[in-house]
Amino acid sequence: MIVATQLDQQCVNTIRFLSVDMVQKANSGHPGLPLGAAPMAYVLWTRWLRYNPKNPHWFNRDRFVLSAGHGSALLYSLLHLTGYDLSLDDIKQFRQWGSKAPGHPERGHTPGVETTTGPLGQGFGNAVGMAIAEAQLAACYNRPGHALIDHHTFAIVSDGDLMEGVSSEAASLAGHLKLGKLTCLYDDNYVTLSAGTDISFTENRALRFEAYGWHTISVADGNDVEAIDAALAAAYAETARPSLILVRTHIGFGSPEQDSFKAHGSALGVDDVRKTKQTLGWPTEPDFLIPDEALAHFREAVVRGAQDEAAWNDRMSAYTKAFPDMAEELRYRLRDELPSGWDTDIPVFDADAKGLATRDASGKVMNAIAPKLHALTGGSADLDPSTKTALKGMGDFNPPLLKNADKQGSDSAGWSYAGRNLHFGVREHAMGAIVNGLAAHGGFIPYGSTFLIFSDYMRPSIRLAALMGLHVVHVFTHDSIAVGEDGPTHQPVEQLAGLRAIPDLIVIRPGDANETAVAWRVALETPNRPVLLVLTRQALPTLDRSRYAAADGLRRGAYVLSDAQNGKPDLILIASGSEVALVVAAQQKLLAEKIQVRIVSMPSWELFDAQPLEYCNAVLPPAVGARLAVEAGVSQGWHRYVGSRGDVLAVDRFGASAPGALVMREYGFTVDTVCARAKALLVG
Numbered sequence: 001m002i003v004a005t006q007l008d009q010q011c012v013n014t015i016r017f018l019s020v021d022m023v024q025k026a027n028s029g030h031p032g033l034p035l036g037a038a039p040m041a042y043v044l045w046t047r048w049l050r051y052n053p054k055n056p057h058w059f060n061r062d063r064f065v066l067s068a069g070h071g072s073a074l075l076y077s078l079l080h081l082t083g084y085d086l087s088l089d090d091i092k093q094f095r096q097w098g099s100k101a102p103g104h105p106e107r108g109h110t111p112g113v114e115t116t117t118g119p120l121g122q123g124f125g126n127a128v129g130m131a132i133a134e135a136q137l138a139a140c141y142n143r144p145g146h147a148l149i150d151h152h153t154f155a156i157v158s159d160g161d162l163m164e165g166v167s168s169e170a171a172s173l174a175g176h177l178k179l180g181k182l183t184c185l186y187d188d189n190y191v192t193l194s195a196g197t198d199i200s201f202t203e204n205r206a207l208r209f210e211a212y213g214w215h216t217i218s219v220a221d222g223n224d225v226e227a228i229d230a231a232l233a234a235a236y237a238e239t240a241r242p243s244l245i246l247v248r249t250h251i252g253f254g255s256p257e258q259d260s261f262k263a264h265g266s267a268l269g270v271d272d273v274r275k276t277k278q279t280l281g282w283p284t285e286p287d288f289l290i291p292d293e294a295l296a297h298f299r300e301a302v303v304r305g306a307q308d309e310a311a312w313n314d315r316m317s318a319y320t321k322a323f324p325d326m327a328e329e330l331r332y333r334l335r336d337e338l339p340s341g342w343d344t345d346i347p348v349f350d351a352d353a354k355g356l357a358t359r360d361a362s363g364k365v366m367n368a369i370a371p372k373l374h375a376l377t378g379g380s381a382d383l384d385p386s387t388k389t390a391l392k393g394m395g396d397f398n399p400p401l402l403k404n405a406d407k408q409g410s411d412s413a414g415w416s417y418a419g420r421n422l423h424f425g426v427r428e429h430a431m432g433a434i435v436n437g438l439a440a441h442g443g444f445i446p447y448g449s450t451f452l453i454f455s456d457y458m459r460p461s462i463r464l465a466a467l468m469g470l471h472v473v474h475v476f477t478h479d480s481i482a483v484g485e486d487g488p489t490h491q492p493v494e495q496l497a498g499l500r501a502i503p504d505l506i507v508i509r510p511g512d513a514n515e516t517a518v519a520w521r522v523a524l525e526t527p528n529r530p531v532l533l534v535l536t537r538q539a540l541p542t543l544d545r546s547r548y549a550a551a552d553g554l555r556r557g558a559y560v561l562s563d564a565q566n567g568k569p570d571l572i573l574i575a576s577g578s579e580v581a582l583v584v585a586a587q588q589k590l591l592a593e594k595i596q597v598r599i600v601s602m603p604s605w606e607l608f609d610a611q612p613l614e615y616c617n618a619v620l621p622p623a624v625g626a627r628l629a630v631e632a633g634v635s636q637g638w639h640r641y642v643g644s645r646g647d648v649l650a651v652d653r654f655g656a657s658a659p660g661a662l663v664m665r666e667y668g669f670t671v672d673t674v675c676a677r678a679k680a681l682l683v684g
């Protein structure tokens, strides 16, 4: 082993034992990763990473992602030592109620934590998203002599991260995109939670990443700080490919359980903590020891960070003088604000019995907004001809200077990182993690898109977007059994219920083109929650809003679209999306039979649940117990709105392959069935 300077060694051990003591005090956590990965973290955070501990939001900072979030103690040690607002007392409360140092890193909870990690592989995808964000902003805003946006993205990733499919998807795309400012340090310790990697993970990781188009560097000894430093220098120098630095480490380094999975995920125990300290030449007392020289060295980050930020602020001033309009636009984006007039071109759709699919309405709305709202950037998992999410004339995000020969059949001359259409390929899960990375980076309202059925492939990322409160939008089309011929594999049934079950997520299933336009407004105006738009493939009538209530009612989640003629409903028909037109037709038929019906359009449970009780009771009066909800998805959850005397016309089985209109009919989505089920509620 190459011996580092005494100070280096002392700093590395400070990280190690702060982490070990944190875990030991909590009697919970993961000491193995910090013991092994402390040297790479030390070199990165003291020599390469640019950040300002006193302003974690400084925009041009490098982004750091601890994708192996179980190693949270490592990150908290780094944040405390370098001077973030995370005190020694805070980290002594590791994993306790109300602590600023929770079990896994949580964005928005601990200053300096860029993204929430723990579910393995997600952080890797987030890092790719952050690198895309940097490249896109740089291409759009930098000008000769004004390298305003110019930073790197680093991640520490583990075996588990690289085993998860999402990281393979994201790595493949990152290689294709030639994201030269992305560097992943791989904690290559040959051990996972339950065993050695020899039982399940034996491919040549370096060759795998090279095949993806990455630059790889191996560091044979994870304690060799100069080798790590040299590897980082090489990664910096490589600007045309992302870099993977494979650092051979030892889990639980120095402890009696070194190189065993037993060092992975539980406190070492008092005896083994003592032995580990003795082995590595560290005083056994006191706990949470931070030598003055080590602290002083780490805290140089505060001065460095202030200087870096000040220099950048000067650059921003010069940029503002030279390019005032672009600077103004960028400032809006960095504050996640909508520029004034962003919505003036949103179309109003005329009443039309034939109507259009809500996916088509969505595409028109997006394209009306995109020219004024530059933050709106995203794409689909190879489905934009179907999901209608392409932003026309906004260019494709792809590496510049790609040879025509590399791409078949189309002209690559216009490729650039300035493009706003992201092509995720058939990689839904990575799409979910990448848009989270774009949102966490800042400067974007990113969107992803696929068929609703394939939202299942990206559920973990959607859940994390909700947990983090990220401003992302997903456009999920082909939203029911009405998809038709493609059959039950492509017909979502339980997906709506599953997505509605995720806290802090807003799911909107608009009923016509004008509701779709309002849904987009809600999605863009809601800065701290992900919003999912659930849209049809088939055409829906565009309601005559002079006859029916204004589509703006969507903002409240549910609204009275059409009331009983006499103002005293015998029953209420509630529907979302494509079933709204169906209940509107049923209302006419029931009226002919002198049954007074109220129609409630209910595109979003979450928005409705957030309304005051008086409003909810005004829309769904408790006195009217005869309520039928109609939705082409599972009934689960609807009973909350129809009550004990109500009923739900739903799809509680898988769909079937046949023309969509026929499948809908066979599954009971007809005016006659709606009327029969509704009338049954009036009996007795």
Ligand SMILES: Cc1ncc(C[n+]2csc(CCOP(=O)(O)OP(=O)(O)O)c2C)c(N)n1
Pocket (backbone or CB within 6 Å): 032, 033, 068, 070, 118, 119, 120, 121, 158, 159, 160, 161, 164, 187, 189, 191, 192, 193, 251, 264
């Ligand atoms: C998606 C996901 N699956 C499972 C887990 C539970 N888990 C936590 S760490 C880990 C594996 C640890 O192996 P490695 O990534 O090599 O980390 P190390 O043991 O080296 O710290 C597992 C399975 C998880 N956090 N995320």
